[in-house]
Amino acid sequence: MSGAAPRRVVVTGLGAVTPAGIGTGPFWDLIIHGDSAIRKISCFDATEFRSKVAGECDFDPQAHGIDPAEAHRLDRAGQFAYVAARQAIADSGLDLDRFPKDRIGVSMGSALGRVSSFDHWTARRTTNRFAMALGGADGRGRPLSEAEPSVIAQVVAQQAGARGPVRVVSNGCTSGLDAVSHGVQLIEDGQADVVIAGGSEAPLTPVAVSSMDAIRATSAYDGDPAEACRPFDRNRDGMVVAEAAGVLVLEEAGSARNRGAVVLAEMLGCGHRANAHHMTGLEAEGSDLADAVQEALHTAKVAADDVDYVNAHGTATGHNDEHETAALKQALGSRAFTVPISSIKSMVGHALGAAGAIELIACAMAIRDNLIPPTANLYDPDPKCDLDYVPLIGREHRTDIALCTGSGFGGLQTAILMGAPGGGR
Missing domain, CATH: 3.40.47.10 (Thiolase/Chalcone synthase)
Structure with a gap:
């Protein structure tokens, strides 16, 4: 209407x-x-x-x-x-x-x-x-x-x-x-x-x-x-x-x-892109995923500086982790260097088509508890992956807006923003 x-x-x-x-x-x-x-x-x-x-x-x-x-x-x-x-x-x-x-x-x-x-x-x-x-x-x-x-x-x-x-x-x-x-x-x-x-x-x-x-x-x-x-x-x-x-x-x-439901989180915005590049390869500069993140931010009317946590795709393959690091720098600018980021795949593995769903659940619970899960096994950070990937130990951190990212074969890229009930702040 x-x-x-x-x-x-x-x-x-x-x-x-x-x-x-x-x-x-x-x-x-x-x-x-x-x-x-x-x-x-x-x-x-x-x-x-x-x-x-x-x-x-x-x-x-x-x-x-x-x-x-x-x-x-x-x-x-x-x-x-x-x-x-x-x-x-x-x-x-x-x-x-x-x-x-x-x-x-x-x-x-x-x-x-x-x-x-x-x-x-x-x-x-x-x-x-x-x-x-x-x-x-x-x-x-x-x-x-x-x-x-x-x-x-x-x-x-x-x-x-x-x-x-x-x-x-x-x-x-x-x-x-x-x-x-x-x-x-x-x-x-x-x-x-x-x-x-x-x-x-x-x-x-x-x-x-x-x-x-x-x-x-x-x-x-x-x-x-x-x-x-x-x-x-x-x-x-x-x-x-x-x-x-x-x-x-x-x-x-x-x-x-x-109906008096208890609201756990609000879905704020989604972004989708494809790189039209290669079935399994990724472009090193990460512009495809960056565009998906920026689309999600635009749809949600959320500024990059307002993102409190990023649940990364973080597969532990050489190309993906560098690609994602570059994409977050492009999409979030200076905020990329201060926002906490982690990959829960370090603890439960990569469940392929189910991965994004359980990672959204992790985002909802991070918002609920103001706790951020760590990236396990991150003992020796790759210099090319130079963001705050929350190594080894979880962190108390107010989380009103969480970003969840994903990459798929064929160059598919998705980003979803989730927020606290009622707008958090």
Whole structure:
């Protein structure tokens, strides 16, 4: 409507499944203390792999209310999404039975979709393509339906009774951020009043991990697994792959206020760019990510000097960390040298399409508690990464505005600004 005030979007619920444990409590407790959940890969034999460590989740679907038949239908990514969404909905206090179903949307991100199901099927069934297509003699489902990424959003929609827009966003490692951004847009545009948004990823399979090994993106560190991921450190040698899910309940601010919801944070602005440069390479000057950050600042009407914390993409690959450092200098100017920045991937690994979602959860909790998680294993900072990357020990710091950044294969860049409820200051 012409002249109508823009629809504001707030966060009212959080849910997480991470290598730290089930729920946002174990996740926050681990990262704020600088501890690590990275360990030797146990879900398959990684003896011959370049990288032998990962961020694995200890997860029993039946312990979280998923019966054996449903667990078979849903691979780990779907199971994680189901549990994290249930947590987030409970945390929000939403009574979904009393909410118009066509005003509820779902936006979930995943880089690899249901790769664990696909990996399982191709490993066991490719000798008989006809049996594979029909699900085999045991009649246990078709691999196409098992591999479809859309199921990740569908299981959340079924749980919430959502009959509004339901989407899966697959933009590589920015998928979680982009899914949340899409959810924000749905509310701003008036297509929904509530969107359950986030990301889920279960990439710890031989096919997925070996693909990362092949491009030498992963760490070959063979010491203590907890020290394998070293963002911004001179001795970093690659990322550590992880599995996880993070889900946020997004609501139109007026609707949340009217039902008496506890608002955890406000979504202030999003920015998106691509570098049109290379599938995996990054331009050293970081102008693509800088533009995304500046777009987010412009959309949010926030000055660079007002950013209190940056949750960095910080993968611990040589190119990414230098690229991100350069981008933050461009985008934030002198503020880049004084604002606290950290990478939680140093403690939970890189959950690909779910990474941005759990990092937004970390931003919301940093705003809530005025605490900033550290960058673990940052003992010897790279001179090219010369910003305040909060090494080793978390920090008390008033945080009213947090910036979360992400980069994905194909040169995709995303930045999201999140603020304290009611504007903080």
